Amino acid sequence: xxxxxxxxxxxxxxxxxxxxxxxxxxxxxxxxxxxxxxxxxxxxxxxxxxxxxxxxxxxxxxxxxxxxxxxxxxxxxxxxxxxxxxxxxxxxxxxxxxxxxxxxxxxxxxxxxxxxxxxxxxx
Numbered sequence: 001x002x003x004x005x006x007x008x009x010x011x012x013x014x015x016x017x018x019x020x021x022x023x024x025x026x027x028x029x030x031x032x033x034x035x036x037x038x039x040x041x042x043x044x045x046x047x048x049x050x051x052x053x054x055x056x057x058x059x060x061x062x063x064x065x066x067x068x069x070x071x072x073x074x075x076x077x078x079x080x081x082x083x084x085x086x087x088x089x090x091x092x093x094x095x096x097x098x099x100x101x102x103x104x105x106x107x108x109x110x111x112x113x114x115x116x117x118x119x120x121x122x123x
Contacts, residue, residue, distance in 0.1 A: 002026060002112040004093050009117030012083055016121070020078040022093030022114060029095035030103055031076040032110060033067065035119075037089040045091070046078060047103035056103045060086075083121045090116040 008020040022031060032047035046067040047056045055067050066079040076093060094110035 002029065002095055004095060004112055004114035006091065006093050006114040006117040009091060009119045011120045011122065014084055014121055014123050016083050017079070017081045018083065018119060020080065020091055020093075020117060020119075022076045022078075024074045024076075024095060024112075026074075027098060028071050028074065029098060029112070030100055031069070031096075032094050032103065032105075033076075033078045034092045034094060034107065034110075035087075035089035036092070036116075040089075042092070042107050044105035044107075047105070048076060049101065049103055054103060056105070058105070080119070083119075085121045085123045087119060088121050089119060091119050092116045 003025040006022050028050045033045040034042050035045050036042040045058050048067045048069055052069050064082045069076045093114045095112040097111045
């Protein structure tokens, strides 16, 4: 069973930056970051392939967020710059089974989930 542990959330002001981390047990996986605000569906934010050769972003975060990974640490990062109040949400990392190689934006295509970390951006 793969375990994912997120960290790095917090309360910041608009325009600030945060870096989220997601550490996986036992291996390297296609990994995505998702977020969910109260009363809204969980949505894809960014994803990265197993060795970092390809990344994908949701349109509203392009140019502000950067996903990266350090496989020596089994950790995927989400660097978030220029944060806006509308970025406020619980952020979750998710991984696909090792047989999967593509980044996809569909929640149901991810097999393992972390517990989430809260990001709150004040105006």
